[in-house]
Amino acid sequence: MSLAALCAALMFFGVVAYAIFAGADFGSGVWDLLAGDAETGGARRHQIDRSIGPVWEANHVWLIYVLVFMWTAFPRAFAAMITTLFVPWLFVGLGIVLRGSGFAFRKFAETLRQARFYGAAFAASSVITPFFLGMIAGAIASGRVHLLDGRHPDLLTSWTGPTSWVGGVLAVLTCSFLAATFLAADSHRAGDQEMANYFGRRALVSGVLSGAVAMIAIAPIESDAHTLADGLQGKAAPFVAISAVAGLFALWRLRAQRYARARVGAVIAVAAVVIGWGVAQYPDVLVDHAEIGDVAGARSTLYGLLIVFAIAAVTAVPAMVWLFVLVNRRDWADDAHRAPSAG
Amino acid sequence: MLAVSASQLLAARDQMALSLGFHIVLSCFGVAFPTLIYIVHRRGLRGDADALLLAKRWSKVAAVLFAVGAVSGTVLSFEMGLLWPGLMSRFGDVVGLPFALEGIAFFVEAIFLGIYLYGWNKLPPKVHLRTLVPMMAAGVVGTFCVVAVNAWMNSPSGFHLVTAADGTQRITDVQPLTAMFNNAVWTEFLHMFVAAYMVVGFLAAAVYASGMLKGRRDRVHRLGFTVAFAVASVGALVQPLIGHIAGMRLAEHQPVKLAAMELATTTEKNAPLRIGGILIDGTVRAVIEIPGISSLLARGWFDRPVPGLDQVPKADQPPANVVHNSFQIMVGIGTALLLFAVFFWWRRRRNRGTDRDLLTSRRFLRLAVIAGPLAVIALESGWTTTEVGRQPWIVQGVLRVKDAVTPNGGIWFSFTVIAIVYAGLATITSRVLRSMSRRWRENGEVDLPTPYGPPSDDPNPSGRAAGRRGVHA
Numbered sequence: 001m002s003l004a005a006l007c008a009a010l011m012f013f014g015v016v017a018y019a020i021f022a023g024a025d026f027g028s029g030v031w032d033l034l035a036g037d038a039e040t041g042g043a044r045r046h047q048i049d050r051s052i053g054p055v056w057e058a059n060h061v062w063l064i065y066v067l068v069f070m071w072t073a074f075p076r077a078f079a080a081m082i083t084t085l086f087v088p089w090l091f092v093g094l095g096i097v098l099r100g101s102g103f104a105f106r107k108f109a110e111t112l113r114q115a116r117f118y119g120a121a122f123a124a125s126s127v128i129t130p131f132f133l134g135m136i137a138g139a140i141a142s143g144r145v146h147l148l149d150g151r152h153p154d155l156l157t158s159w160t161g162p163t164s165w166v167g168g169v170l171a172v173l174t175c176s177f178l179a180a181t182f183l184a185a186d187s188h189r190a191g192d193q194e195m196a197n198y199f200g201r202r203a204l205v206s207g208v209l210s211g212a213v214a215m216i217a218i219a220p221i222e223s224d225a226h227t228l229a230d231g232l233q234g235k236a237a238p239f240v241a242i243s244a245v246a247g248l249f250a251l252w253r254l255r256a257q258r259y260a261r262a263r264v265g266a267v268i269a270v271a272a273v274v275i276g277w278g279v280a281q282y283p284d285v286l287v288d289h290a291e292i293g294d295v296a297g298a299r300s301t302l303y304g305l306l307i308v309f310a311i312a313a314v315t316a317v318p319a320m321v322w323l324f325v326l327v328n329r330r331d332w333a334d335d336a337h338r339a340p341s342a343g
Numbered sequence: 344m345l346a347v348s349a350s351q352l353l354a355a356r357d358q359m360a361l362s363l364g365f366h367i368v369l370s371c372f373g374v375a376f377p378t379l380i381y382i383v384h385r386r387g388l389r390g391d392a393d394a395l396l397l398a399k400r401w402s403k404v405a406a407v408l409f410a411v412g413a414v415s416g417t418v419l420s421f422e423m424g425l426l427w428p429g430l431m432s433r434f435g436d437v438v439g440l441p442f443a444l445e446g447i448a449f450f451v452e453a454i455f456l457g458i459y460l461y462g463w464n465k466l467p468p469k470v471h472l473r474t475l476v477p478m479m480a481a482g483v484v485g486t487f488c489v490v491a492v493n494a495w496m497n498s499p500s501g502f503h504l505v506t507a508a509d510g511t512q513r514i515t516d517v518q519p520l521t522a523m524f525n526n527a528v529w530t531e532f533l534h535m536f537v538a539a540y541m542v543v544g545f546l547a548a549a550v551y552a553s554g555m556l557k558g559r560r561d562r563v564h565r566l567g568f569t570v571a572f573a574v575a576s577v578g579a580l581v582q583p584l585i586g587h588i589a590g591m592r593l594a595e596h597q598p599v600k601l602a603a604m605e606l607a608t609t610t611e612k613n614a615p616l617r618i619g620g621i622l623i624d625g626t627v628r629a630v631i632e633i634p635g636i637s638s639l640l641a642r643g644w645f646d647r648p649v650p651g652l653d654q655v656p657k658a659d660q661p662p663a664n665v666v667h668n669s670f671q672i673m674v675g676i677g678t679a680l681l682l683f684a685v686f687f688w689w690r691r692r693r694n695r696g697t698d699r700d701l702l703t704s705r706r707f708l709r710l711a712v713i714a715g716p717l718a719v720i721a722l723e724s725g726w727t728t729t730e731v732g733r734q735p736w737i738v739q740g741v742l743r744v745k746d747a748v749t750p751n752g753g754i755w756f757s758f759t760v761i762a763i764v765y766a767g768l769a770t771i772t773s774r775v776l777r778s779m780s781r782r783w784r785e786n787g788e789v790d791l792p793t794p795y796g797p798p799s800d801d802p803n804p805s806g807r808a809a810g811r812r813g814v815h816a
């Protein structure tokens with residue numbers, strides 16, 4: 001594997017991590033939106049808060065990691081991607097602002113009315129953000145982003161093709177699926193079986209829907225994104241298969257109300273499909289327009305990135321593991337919401 | 344690159360300036376607030392209940408401020424590409440390394456923030472306290488890295504520019520470490536880092552000073568004030584020195600910027616320090632001049648020449664009035680805050696053993712309230728000085744701003760959206776914080792229940808959630 005390809009792999013590692021961890025956070029926002037009125041939804045929103053409260057900022061940093069790796073390792077591809085997809089990126093940016101601040105504000109809202117307002121901002125932007133990220137992925141995967149080279153990019157049609165729509169819808173659905181299994185497992189651990197089953201049922205529905213949409217999506221992808229389709233049926237086929245098997249396993253465990261197991265299946269299913277996308281478009285950074293080797297930055301910088309990654313592996317990663325271990329402890333699951341009681 | 348209209352360029356600059364100006368205030372909290380919390384938390388663990396109460400309240404304030412800081416920072420990293428693709432596509436690999444390292448700092452900060460915020464009463468107290476240390480370290484590293492990028496734009500190094508026969512330029516021989524440790528990085532980093540501590544210290548002190556003005560003279564207020572003011576004072580003492588060193592670096596490496604800061608139209612020996620003043624049609628008006636001082640400050644002695652704006656063609660000169668005045672505001676405020684800090688500690692010492700107390704003086708407290716916003720103004724004008732003083736270059740002497748800006752139209756639109764959203768965010772943030780502090784006063788408890796659902800005993804669903812309540816339906 002060449003140095004540039006290694007950097008691409010490290011960058012893509014961030015994409016996968018973001019899809020799983022931030023994906024579950026986004027999906028939690030979707031369920032927050034659908035949790036019902038204040039009367040019935042209060043306890044559910046509370047569970048959502050306590051599941052993502054300690055981790056959402058850390059999970060969010062994966063996006064920054066990906067952006068920074070991309071502009072450092074593949075500067076021209078980054079400039080083309082973000083300039084061409086200017087409009088969806090604006091929506092993503094807006095969504096991220098409203099989502100993070102809405103979530104933080106709600107936690108300290110004074111009245112129910114204010115909490116509703118902030119909560120609505122958080123929940124609605126939890127749908128918008130992954131949707132547009134999915135559209136962005138679809139635009140790149142269908143070869144609609146080319147290097148700038150003095151040409152004006154197509155600001156509208158570049159991200160509104162069939163593959164983009166598939167990407168957007170699938171992103172929202174898989175985030176919801178992931179989140180519901182996470183929330184079911186968390187509620188179960190906190191000892192609230194009723195809540196666990198509530199989210200478990202939603203995990204089943206959104207899981208089945210994700211699978212169904214993925215099947216239906218084959219047709220538009222075949223006609224719209226040849227390179228991606230070829231890859232998914234060729235070198236990436238094993239990942240598609242793994243994803244399907246893991247997804248079925250998750251559904252099977254969900255039915256049996258074995259939520260911790262189901263969560264493992266859901267994570268593998270989503271990770272595999274994202275990795276499959278990466279493998280399918282390899283060695284292109286921008287499908288059909290820019291290969292890894294053509295747009296890679298200076299070698300010295302690529303070596304630098306490897307070192308940065310190594311530093312992260314010994315600093316940030318152990319810290320992250322500790323965070324996840326902590327939030328999965330029973331005493332944290334019970335009352336992670338109850339911050340300090342005075343004294 | 345494609346031709347870009349002047350109006351579009353202005354929109355892009357304004358959008359960048361607005362989002363940076365917004366983020367930088369919040370990021371100061373990310374840098375310096377963990378230290379303040381650490382100080383009171385440590386004291387609290389040694390038996391001071393008031394200090395522990397402060398630590399708990401401050402950690403909740405941090406939860407709000409850090410969230411807004413993180414999302415506004417994310418917008419910035421989008422904007423580096425959305426607004427300046429010409430910079431990122433050419434130099435992304437030159438300056439990418441500090442950005443990537445900064446990513447690690449963000450991870451560390453966000454992870455330990457989560458652990459700290461939710462770790463109350465769950466982690467062993469000492470371990471819990473120590474989770475603040477990585478956050479402080481991340482503040483140092485993060486500031487260094489992001490400022491390194493800005494310093495590189497002021498003092499580019501670590502690459503070669505090769506111009507081919509047909510005029511196209513190519514960048515070769517990239518050395519990311521040389522780029523990162525460029526000539527401007529140390530002064531800029533130290534200056535920014537200290538500024539962060541000053542901003543947070545003076546703002547927090549201002550909050551408690553205004554509480555004391557309203558008659559809340561309990562020990563919590565006094566302690567909160569004193570800790571914050573002490574931290575800010577240390578910053579205020581060293582900041583002018585660092586700023587001075589930064590100015591001397593400019594004399595050597597960015598003389599045009601210095602000329603704009605000093606409003607020097609031509610190169611002069613015995614260059615005067617100009618206070619006030621505005622440049623109209625090439626002549627300086629309404630100015631007080633103190634001969635020789637500028638030479639002394641920037642070059643080390645009275646008779647050494649300070650270069651003027653005329654060293655470069657008009658097209659390469661920055662808008663001197665903006666640069667000069669923002670520089671004056673910063674230095675003026677910096678000097679005032681230094682004197683204010685010295686005054687406080689001197690009087691405190693003198694009052695020891697007597698029953699006189701500066702914290703009961705309304706005049707002093709009013710000044711302390713003003714010091715908070717002043718520190719923010721100094722911060723913003725400092726950035727304006729460096730940034731506008733670099734114009735028309737985005738990378739000094741290498742790349743012009745107009746060659747880096749996005750070819751996309753519609754920036755006025757995105758600028759307007761951002762302006763509206765940030766205005767709303769600023770309003771709501773301050774509303775939420777004030778409502779938190781009011782409820783803390785009223786309930787006497789730190790823990791604020793979140794009104795996820797209507798209280799079971801309250802028929803009016805939008806009524807205020809009272810007291811601590813089970814939220815399970």
Ligand code: HDD
Pocket residue numbers: 356357359360363364365367427489490492493496722723726727730731733734735736737744
């Ligand atoms: C790491 C990069 C970085 C950082 C930390 C800052 N800036 Fe900046 N700023 C830029 C990177 C930049 C830039 C992208 O390089 C711009 C756009 C055009 C230019 O020349 O520089 C810029 C332009 C720019 C302009 C427009 C100048 C003009 O149009 O003449 C203003 C007023 C500011 N900035 C103000 C700020 C403020 C208030 C900051 C912090 C509080 C700040 N900058 C931090």
Ligand code: HEM
Pocket residue numbers: 057060061064366367369370371372373374408409410411412413414415416417418419420423449450452453482485486489490535539
């Ligand atoms: C072009 C300039 C800048 C960019 C692109 C940028 C980018 C970012 C990003 C992406 C984040 C979010 C990280 C997260 O999710 O936790 C962030 C947060 C942060 N930034 Fe910046 N930033 C810039 C300027 C600055 C400056 C000048 C400082 C230092 C004084 C700074 C200090 C911080 C800190 C401490 C945080 C942590 C978030 C918080 O707790 O408030 N940033 N920044």
Ligand code: HEM
Pocket residue numbers: 497527530531532533534535537538539541542582583584585586587589590591593600673674675676677678680718719721722723724725726728729
């Ligand atoms: C008397 C005191 C001060 C002097 C002599 C001084 C001097 C300077 C100089 C010469 C620069 C330009 C550096 C360059 O472009 O390379 C600068 C920038 C700056 N100043 Fe000051 N300054 C003073 C006080 C302050 C205070 C009190 C604050 C904030 C609380 C502040 C915040 C900044 C910031 C944020 C920048 C831009 C970034 C940087 O260079 O780090 N300064 N200052």
